[in-house]
Amino acid sequence: GRAAEGVQTEPHVTGDEVEASILRVLFADDHEVNRTVVSMILEPLGVALTMVENGQEAVDAAASSAFDLILLDVQMPVMDGLTATRQIRKMENDRGLARTPVISLTANAMPDDVRRSLDAGSDLHLPKPIRPIDLINAISNLMARTSEDSVLGQQVGLHADAVPLN
Secondary structure, three states: OHHHOOOOOOOOOOHHHHHHOOOEEEEEOOOHHHHHHHHHHHHHHOOEEEEEOOHHHHHHHHHHOOOOEEEEEOOOOOOOHHHHHHHHHHHHHHHOOOOOOEEEEEOOOOHHHHHHHHHHOOOEEEEOOOOHHHHHHHHHHHHHHHOOOOHHHHHHHHHHHHOOOO
């Protein structure tokens, strides 16, 4: 029927290849509206998005699953994003894991706020409200920096070019 028309399968792609090409993103924000906005921006790009509501849940998720990128709101209950970033960096260090790129998201974009985010271990600091093009470009640039030959960075980058600047 009509509902199945949008679904396309590619039989020549193995499960492993599909897994390897999906960007796994962890997003922590205590506001449901922000989670909805980010999912509306990223899910159409084929991103596998895991959403949690506070820094402690983000630390727990990062400890139990691998992510290609972590987006953390700075101001959250239970544990704030900067504390979560520090704990994730410590866990990566203790376990000898590769550094997962972290983007801090906050309405506070003064130089001191940016410095605090970077000092905590964030790779980038993005101001809220989140503009789709800014988020896509930030992820694209960060993934390209993280692995020069990243198919994911190239895929997200291609989509960023397609988003009109209003």
